[in-house]
Amino acid sequence: MANISTLNTTAAGFDAVSDQVASGPRGRKPRRTLSPRNIMLYGTLFVFALYYLLPLYVMVVTSLKGMPEVRMGNIFSPPMEITFEPWVKAWAEACTGLNCDGLSRGFWNSVRILVPSVVVSIAVASVSGYALANWRFKGSEFYFSILIIGAFIPYQVMLYPVVIALREIGVYGTLTGLVIVHTIFGMPILTLLFRNYFASLPVELFKAARIDGAGFWQIYFRIMLPMSLPIFVVAMILQVTGIWNDFLFGVVFTRPDVYPMTVQLNNIVNSVQGVKEYNVNMAATLLTGAVPLIVYFLSGRLFVRGIAAGAVKG
Amino acid sequence: MTGHAPAKRPNQLFRNLTAKIASIPMILIALGIFLGGSLWTVVYSFTNSKLLPRASFVGFDQFERLWSSSRWIISIQNLAIYGILSLIFSMVIGFLLAALMDQKIRFENTFRTIFLYPFALSFIVTGLVWQWILNPEFGIQGIVRSLGWESFSFDPLYNADIVIYGILIAGLWQGTGLVMCLMLAGLRGIDEDIWKAARVDGIPMWRTYLFIVIPMMRPVFITTLVIIASGIVKVYDLVVAQTSGGPGNASEVPAKYVYDYMFQAQNLGQGFAASTMMLLTVAIIIIPWAYLEFGGKKRG
Numbered sequence: 150m151a152n153i154s155t156l157n158t159t160a161a162g163f164d165a166v167s168d169q170v171a172s173g174p175r176g177r178k179p180r181r182t183l184s185p186r187n188i189m190l191y192g193t194l195f196v197f198a199l200y201y202l203l204p205l206y207v208m209v210v211t212s213l214k215g216m217p218e219v220r221m222g223n224i225f226s227p228p229m230e231i232t233f234e235p236w237v238k239a240w241a242e243a244c245t246g247l248n249c250d251g252l253s254r255g256f257w258n259s260v261r262i263l264v265p266s267v268v269v270s271i272a273v274a275s276v277s278g279y280a281l282a283n284w285r286f287k288g289s290e291f292y293f294s295i296l297i298i299g300a301f302i303p304y305q306v307m308l309y310p311v312v313i314a315l316r317e318i319g320v321y322g323t324l325t326g327l328v329i330v331h332t333i334f335g336m337p338i339l340t341l342l343f344r345n346y347f348a349s350l351p352v353e354l355f356k357a358a359r360i361d362g363a364g365f366w367q368i369y370f371r372i373m374l375p376m377s378l379p380i381f382v383v384a385m386i387l388q389v390t391g392i393w394n395d396f397l398f399g400v401v402f403t404r405p406d407v408y409p410m411t412v413q414l415n416n417i418v419n420s421v422q423g424v425k426e427y428n429v430n431m432a433a434t435l436l437t438g439a440v441p442l443i444v445y446f447l448s449g450r451l452f453v454r455g456i457a458a459g460a461v462k463g
Numbered sequence: 464m465t466g467h468a469p470a471k472r473p474n475q476l477f478r479n480l481t482a483k484i485a486s487i488p489m490i491l492i493a494l495g496i497f498l499g500g501s502l503w504t505v506v507y508s509f510t511n512s513k514l515l516p517r518a519s520f521v522g523f524d525q526f527e528r529l530w531s532s533s534r535w536i537i538s539i540q541n542l543a544i545y546g547i548l549s550l551i552f553s554m555v556i557g558f559l560l561a562a563l564m565d566q567k568i569r570f571e572n573t574f575r576t577i578f579l580y581p582f583a584l585s586f587i588v589t590g591l592v593w594q595w596i597l598n599p600e601f602g603i604q605g606i607v608r609s610l611g612w613e614s615f616s617f618d619p620l621y622n623a624d625i626v627i628y629g630i631l632i633a634g635l636w637q638g639t640g641l642v643m644c645l646m647l648a649g650l651r652g653i654d655e656d657i658w659k660a661a662r663v664d665g666i667p668m669w670r671t672y673l674f675i676v677i678p679m680m681r682p683v684f685i686t687t688l689v690i691i692a693s694g695i696v697k698v699y700d701l702v703v704a705q706t707s708g709g710p711g712n713a714s715e716v717p718a719k720y721v722y723d724y725m726f727q728a729q730n731l732g733q734g735f736a737a738s739t740m741m742l743l744t745v746a747i748i749i750i751p752w753a754y755l756e757f758g759g760k761k762r763g
Contacts, residue, residue, distance in 0.1 A: 194563055197556075198577045204592040204636065205580075211595065223606040224596065277489040284482030292486070292493040299497030301693045301749050305721040305738040309507075309516070309731065310500035336492050365481035394585030396700040401726060411587045415704055418591050427595060438588040445583035446576070453579070453644055 212236060212432035219427050235426070239433035244423070245416040246405065252433050255413030259393060259440075261324060262409055266331035267388045271381065274336055278343025279369055283355050293340065300337035308401055315402070322404045330398050335391070339384055346380040347373060383455040386448050390441040410437050501742060508735035516731055525736035535737065538715040541627050545634070545716070546695040552635055553691055554684070557642025562672060564643070565650045575647075579640035586637065590704025593633035594620060620706055623713035630705055630714060634698070642687055649683030650676070685752060692748045696741055717741050 207224050212235050214228040241251040248254065280286075281293055311330060312321060320326035350373070358368045399409040408416070414437045418430045445452050511521045529535050560578060564571055581589065596602045599618035607615040619629025653676055661671040677684075699718035706714045717737060725734030 190563060190566055190568065194560075194568070194574055197560060198574060201577050201581060201636065201640070204596060207596055208592055219601065223609060224598075224601050225606065273488050276485050280482045280486045280489075284479050286479045286483055286486075289486065292490050295493040295498055296489065298749075298753075299493065301689075301745055302497065302501055303697050303718065303738065303741045303745060305697075305718055305725075305734075306504050306742045307496055307500040308721075308738075309725060309735070310503045311496060313516075314496075332488075333492050333496055336489065340489065365479075365485065390583055394587075396585065396587050396703070397722075401722070411585055411700075414591070415587050418594075419704070419707060427598075427601070430591065431595060434588050434591045438584045441583040441585070442580065445580055449572075449576070452583070453575070 208431045208435050208438075211428055212239075212435055214428050216426060216428055235428035235432040236436070238426075239417075239429045239436060243417045243429055243433060245408075245413055245420065252410060252413060252417070252436055255408060255410035256436070258407050258413075259410040261407075262327055262331075262399075263389065263392050265324075266328045266335075266392050267385060269328055270332040270335040270339060270388055271384050273332055274339030274384070275343045275377075275381070276369065277336070277340045278345075279347050279373055280365075281340065281344045282347035283352075283368070283373075284365065293344070296337045296340060304334065304397060312401070322402070322407075324403075324407060327398060327402050327407075330402050331388075331392050331395070334398070335388060338387065342380065342384055342387070343377075346377055350376060379451075382448075383451055386444060386452055387455045389444055390452075393440050504735050505739050505742070508732065508739040510732055510735075512731040512735065514729045514731070521732075525732045526740075529733060529736045529740070534712050534715055535717075535720055537712055538717045538720050541714060542695070542698075542716055544627050545631055545698065546692070548628075548631055549634055549638075549695055550688065550691055552631075553639045553642045554687065556635070556639045557687070558646050558677075560639070560643040561646035561650055564647055575644070578643055581637045582640045584637065586698075586700035587704040589633050589637045590630075590701045590706075593629070593636070594705050597629050597632075621710055623710050626706060626710065626714040630701060633705060634701055637701075638691070638694070642691065645683060645687050645690075646680075649680045652683075653679055685755070689748065689752050693745055696745055696748075717744075 210227055211219060211224060213231045213233070214222075215230070215232050215234070218229060239251060240253050240256075242249060243251045281289055311333070315321040315326045315329065320329065354372060354376075355368060358372055363371065393409075394411060395409065396411045396415070399412045403409070403412075414433055417433055448455075507516050507518075508525055509520050509522060510517055511519055511524065564574060568574070597604075597618070597620050599605065599621055604615060604617045607617070619625045619632075657675060657679075658671070661675060666675075697718055698716055699722065702708060702714055702716050702719055708715045708719055717740065721734050721737045721741065724730045724737065
């Protein structure tokens with residue numbers, strides 16, 4: 150912190166000097182904190198921040214109102230009396246089709262999908278990334294290029310062949326099938342992430358281990374893994390949010406009784422029969438968004454690093 | 464790599480054998496799913512498959528039917544409007560926010576957290592929230608009317624002419640934070656000395672941005688463009704959650720067309736043809752970029 154504040158003061162000092170050089174002395178300098186420039190700057194940022202925060206606020210406020218109040222008032226007004234009933238209803242009673250046990254079913258389905266998918270996809274991708282970084286063989290870069298190009302192909306193009314493949318091995322519609330699908334489509338970005346990270350580690354370490362007689366797996370488990378905890382965390386953040394938020398694969402590759410939370414949420418909110426209970430809908434939406442939001446707020450800078458690493462090619 | 468200790472030159476095939484075995488999943492996915500799967504879909508888009516894929520080829524019939532379907536034409540128009548506006552707005556807003564954030568401001572982390580959090584949410588959540596905010600009875604329209612402006616009308620989700628803009632508002636809310644982050648990383652990558660030089664020369668800040676910094680950030684802009692564009696082609700969940708394609712079919716998009724024909728209408732041929740067109744769209748975006756990016760150097 151000290152470093153940054155000194156940097157700021159030197160920058161401010163530099164400003165002052167350069168202003169004087171440009172226009173000569175003009176009496177007392179105004180206080181910097183309330184200069185028109187700063188008002189503009191923070192004003193604009195503040196307005197944007199409001200736009201971004203507004204939906205979250207609306208969600209929370211609506212989910213804490215009773216239905217009569219929702220019908221009366223406007224969506225921005227805070228609740229007159231706070232009730233947690235919509236939350237209870239969304240979690241345990243909301244109906245999709247014949248099931249009336251609420252979003253909790255979707256939540257546990259999503260957890261059951263999430264845990265193995267994250268573990269398997271990261272395991273497979275990290276080993277591939279390690280092989281690509283340290284054990285190049287003929288054609289390895291070629292396969293990797295196809296993998297990266299594959300990241301840009303719309304999923305719709307590959308959906309049906311994957312359905313056929315899963316049906317052939319008898320896992321279409323099951324949890325195992327969905328785990329395989331998440332592993333497949335997580336491969337490009339994760340492999341890229343791990344390959345770039347492993348390639349940035351000093352190669353001498355790898356060579357020394359080779360000379361000491363360590364093999365492929367020994368180097369991976371004894372040297373690479375312990376050194377790459379941060380990148381595993383980044384990959385986990387990427388996968389947890391990505392898989393939790395997935396809708397398309399859930400709806401294509403699972404049956405209604407194992408639908409993940411996002412699919413169930415959409416079915417609850419957009420169901421045509423019955424009276425629309427907006428407060429329950431918003432509580433359900435918040436519940437579904439809660440997991441990635443918690444991951445986001447806890448991970449902070451690592452999340453940014455994850456999406457930057459994922460988004461910008463290495 | 465394992466101890467074969469051969470007298471003659473080791474067989475090339477067995478060099479790094481463990482690494483090769485460990486790479487089998489990657490090779491299978493790359494060749495079998497990404498390459499093979501895409502080719503399979505393209506090939507079968509020339510067949511008249513209905514409920515099950517059948518290899519009876521009918522030439523370009525499916526594509527003719529596709530392009531004479533009004534629903535597909537609407538999907539393409541929507542994608543074009545959504546895509547172009549979304550590119551322009553997310554680039555402009557994203558850059559503007561990044562430039563503001565780069566002014567050595569206080570609370571930078573707080574602002575960044577606020578701008579980026581929608582990106583952590585799914586399109587389903589995004590779509591449902593904005594469906595509620597744009598609800599004509601209780602949402603923005605209702606509030607403005609209750610303030611006294613009785614004739615005010617803003618109900619994008621129930622008006623076929625402007626429904627796509629309602630989706631655009633939600634899409635921008637979700638995605639601009641990412642653009643801001645990428646742009647901010649690009650801005651931070653610019654040498655501080657360039658700013659100092661520009662200031663010494665008395666160049667106003669906006670001109671420095673426009674004529675020095677933005678041209679220097681060309682790679683960042685191109686990468687961002689490719690990321691946003693390839694995301695736009697895939698847009699699906701947002702529409703499903705926010706409007707389910709309605710009113711009527713005014714907010715249909717190609718990805719939804721593909722899903723509906725493949726898994727609901729049991730008309731696989733149409734689904735394959737539509738997805739092949741999507742692949743073509745992406746290829747038109749990606750190939751020039753890949754050529755620019757990797758053409759000179761031998762990489763990728």
